Amino acid sequence: MPELTIERQSHDGRGIARQKGKTTFVEGALAGETVQARITKKHRRFDEAVCEEILTPSPQRIEPDCEYYAKCGGCSLQHLGLEQQREVKRDALVDQLQRFGKIEHIPLHEPLLDKSWGYRRKARLGVKWNRHGELIIGFREKASPHLTPIQHCKVLMPQLSALIPSLYELIPELESKKTIGHLELAQGDEGSAIVVRHLKKLSHRDLTLWQGWAQTHNTRLYLQQGDAHSLTSPDHEDAQELHYKLEGLKLAFLPNDFVQVNPAINAQMVQRALEWLAPTSEDVVLDLFAGFGNFSLPVARHAAKVVGIEGEQALVNRAKENAASNGIENAEFYRADLSQSFKDLPWAKQGYNLLILDPPRTGAQNICQQIAQFKVKRLVYVSCNPSTLARDSAILVQQGYKLQKTCIMDMFPHTTHVESMALFERA
Structure with a gap:
């Protein structure tokens, strides 16, 4: 693995180094650091790499606050202090x-x-089963199609993060457990919602289990099969909207809307x-x-x-x-x-x-x-x-x-x- 000196940050937060006259973008590296990096992609004019070991750390480097940071591809700037993150973005x-x-x-x-934490009112969680038959609910890993299993998420609003452990208990009980594609969580000013993306129609038993879970957790249940834009609400004739207040107005939205x-x-x-x-x-x-x-x-x-x-x-x-x-x-x-x-x-x-x-x-x-x-x-x-x-x-x-x-x-x-x-x- 090459030893690289990071000269500055790129606009997407990666470290920039030069090796034999060629620019290398290094994921997880900070300006001023010397690192060992693993090349992940070679291009004609530049290379891409991942930081494997920090030989000389930057004084701006901090310990990430999230236990999933090393694998999860979501909050990839946690190794940099909040003020410095904002300077990089500016x-x-x-x-x-x-x-x-x-x-x-x-x-x-x-x-x-x-x-900087607990701010996110919407997120999509992947659902998969690994080769050992274990359920994984989480976000995609860095530079990988695999999911990082999580029990909570620090950037999600606490009401949404608190729902995740109970999903690990519910989904294995379902007859259709292998046909759940993903889950979408959304939070309005007054209430939360979950969208269950399923590949085939739910049995009466599974529907009853989902409805019971939603009632227990005071969360609105929506089902999505086939058309990615269509939602059904089994407890209502029409899907019931969430809302938030803004400038004295009350704006309604559905959990699959862009918000x-x-x-x-x-x-x-x-x-x-x-x-x-x-x-x-x-x-x-x-x-x-x-x-x-x-x-x-x-x-x-x-x-x-x-x-x-x-x-x-x-x-x-x-x-x-x-x-x-x-x-x-x-x-x-x-x-x-x-x-x-x-x-x-x-x-x-x-x-x-x-x-x-x-x-x-x-x-x-x-x-x-x-x-x-x-x-x-x-x-x-x-x-x-x-x-x-x-x-x-x-x-x-x-x-x-x-x-x-x-x-x-x-x-x-x-x-x-x-x-x-x-x-x-x-x-």
Whole structure:
């Protein structure tokens, strides 16, 4: 195994070393350390490796707080202190915007921060049986298809983490125990839920066992077979929704909906978006990738009108229901594939003053290339990938916008995920 000296951190938290003139990205290594590393993948221009032994540790290295850290692929930055984690994420954002966004001065604002454990209100757990016939419930191991068996999870909300041991007791009792694919846990402001993904119809006995477990643990039970987007609730004719409160509103969602999993950071994020956009009663706002109204509905209370566009019809329907249940009449929602041209769609021909972009990791390249047609004066871009934010920022600058403010959001402490917000104004 090669002995490497780590020069700096990459934007995804790995250590960067050079060996015989070739860059090597080392999982689990920190800047300033000397390590022995095992090469896992060779590429033409760089190699990937895993730290096997630390010969000279960094003074910033700490003992991970989670007993599953060595195997679990989830919270892979635990060996770095929380403040240093946030510095790595901030530096990654700045580096990407400067190198690929071609923006020289990065106007950084205060980060959005909250507690680092017990923050996550949703998670998917894999379910498998090993060759010894032992049940495994957990998350995928680092760089492996195998699962790390866990009895608890420190980043999950305590109410959800506490459910895991009882699942080890229930599942072996099921006739269909080998057909459970995964479990999804979700927490609302008032109650938790579990989605049981099963490959064949549950027997009456198994259904009764699941219902008994759900009642004992005061958890709503949902079943999912076949279509990944369909849920049934055996105790109700229709699936009953969870909800959370935000800016004085009550937003309903189902446990298989996309939802911001860190409620404290989500609340700060929406508040900052309102501050940066500064909508008035004369503004018409466009919200792209609107989901079930997380941004649209709080903004609608300050604007003349909000139009939300979302790719999933189920979320469009939920957004409309959330608007109605909160008495919001100035918000409209439509389904559209935002990866395609939309200039001829009726909603795209309306006039807008302000824009919210909250795209997936792939970013919003197609939208930014068409942004000129809207002529919005300000736009807030919410990013879960600094690389695509940087790429799209360069396009926005070409379209006549200037980066006015940006910040990181520590949405996923102890992980390498870099979440950020950016405000652009038309020059």
